[in-house]
Amino acid sequence: MDAVPAGAALAARPVRPGEDFSRVALTAPALALLHSLWERHGPLMFHQSGGCCDGSAPMCFPAGEFLTGDADVQLGLFDLPGRGEVGFWMSREQFGYWSHTHLTVDVVAGRGSGFSLEAPEGKRFLIRSEILDVP
Template sequence: MVERVLATDTALALIEQLKGKHGPVMFHQSGGCCDGSSPMCYPDGDLIIGDQDVLLGEIGGAKFYMHKNQFEYWKHTQLIIDVVDGRGGMFSLEGVHGKRFLTRSRAFTKEELDELKIK
């Protein structure tokens, strides 16, 4: 089955490092504003997930959410979470490590969209 969200090996390694320090973690794709549109990493449960949030999947054992309004724009793409050097969102756990998570994406193929039942 096609996955809506994946992570690079570099991102998976950083997730493991963060879990070792903070325990279980979770992600929420930021919709903009102060931190831009970045995947934000929090200790699991620190961000209240509501009925307006969509669970896209898991990366490195961490649940990955996005607000449903933003999901409407992204539903035709697969998110690929990567890591680059630099400072990310000030509330995201990786910031103190001089790294930041970065969302890359690619459009799903017609076959993948059919599998996901997206029109």
């Protein structure tokens, strides 16, 4: 798989033991929105639970505000130019369903139904997925 999939502006650095490929990337609009959110909120993180409140939308929080643990898997770290690292986490149960896919975080107009930082902007993050092409 290419380091940055088609339509993506930034691939996350792999962090899972034994993996040397990116599982998650950002589109240019998602990257621009993250820069804007970082200016207002400081360091950030993503978590995707697949729960009832957020569906399958990735939620963006100030780093450390959402506590991760054994029920979560870190899929990658985005090196946000001029800012710092943004981790992407997913619930372990959700990862069981999505482990064969590459995820690209994008942005669309409209408000999500969660507590994600972009909601007041009239935008929401969403996931576009494709099958991973790795051995």
